[in-house]
Amino acid sequence: MAIPSPEDLEKVKEYIGRFVSFNDEQLCAFLQTMEKKRVPKGSCLMEAGQVCDYVAFINKGHFRTFCIINQEEVTYNFSFEGNFYTDYPSFLTRQPSLEYHQALVDSEVLVVSYEKMQRTYQQMPVWEKFGRLIAEFILIRIAERNRAMLFLSPEEQYLNLMKSRPKVFEKIPQHYIASYLGIQPESLSRIRKRLSESKK
């Protein structure tokens, strides 16, 4: 663990500023709780069975969230530079996580522990508000995903994902995307073929 640099913290400040207004004292109180951590390519910031004890700001790199179901990895989500990252259910309930948080490239995160986060909530109402707004923000995103999974065929979800999160296609191997869509790599391959043929 190391102390974040001023440039690192500037990125966090920018992100938070999208949700709440704050003064220097308030900002410092929060930023002081952050610690910097390197995560080498392929390694996991957290593994299933552990309680997720951090909210992480991804300073550099990107991550894949996966679970192991019946001895098989199922990719649950992708998280990119400049966003916060945690297993909310585990972080909030203090129950063991089902997830692995794996760095897909050499990465760097700024983490806040559960205990420090709760203390910050208590100290300053502005962070309580930030906590509410960010929970609401994530809730909306998850609800959208939910809707997509219920309403759309894998093919429609694939097209949807290309529009809404093009970054995923720049950086993520295809078999992980297949898993994210809930299908086998072979099926995604066929969907891509079908789409490219119907385009002609």
Added chain:
Amino acid sequence: MAIPSPEDLEKVKEYIGRFVSFNDEQLCAFLQTMEKKRVPKGSCLMEAGQVCDYVAFINKGHFRTFCIINQEEVTYNFSFEGNFYTDYPSFLTRQPSLEYHQALVDSEVLVVSYEKMQRTYQQMPVWEKFGRLIAEFILIRIAERNRAMLFLSPEEQYLNLMKSRPKVFEKIPQHYIASYLGIQPESLSRIRKRLSESKK
């Protein structure tokens, strides 16, 4: 719209008490914002296209949330007596909702408008905290549903639902449950047959 009775408000108080502690003044400030509304069986508390302007406490009855996709109703969720109910994405973003909130029996709700809710957040930090905790609570539930949809077959989801929300099977017609599971009524019928045969 009518004024809620003391017995109505007692139920709300009990619910809130599971999340935060409060004194009488704080409680009153919140309960004062509630208005009582009857929703006859089959009618909708809200329809797609409207901005969802309420958080509703279901005082009596139960509801079905559905969307219309390609001229077809897709059931998204069920909500029962003694819980809060809203379209979070629409309520928070002030964008038109995609959902219909339909009473499946003669029902009664206590609603708080967006404007009153925001004012309550500003007035008393305890409600800000309640807002955060309930957003987090709902987030966890949606995340679980998400996981189920990604990881489990319709058959497994059906068994899962029977365990985790038996109420659904007491009160909800089967073709709505099929829709909730993302399959056709005929398929659910076959899954039930398969299960009852394998049990023998």
Added chain:
DNA sequence: CCCATTTCTTAACTTAGATCAATAAAATCA
């Protein structure tokens, strides 16, 4: 630059759910 590994594609076959159609069972209400 080459070899090993990972990732992607294609093919043949299987299977679960979709679709269409008909009927049976249950609920509603006049």
Added chain:
DNA sequence: TGATTTTATTGATCTAAGTTAAGAAATGGG
């Protein structure tokens, strides 16, 4: 109660994704 509507089941056929297996393409390390 009997008639009408709603809900649930069953059968036949179709289709998209799963499975298994093989080979092609891309990537990465020495």
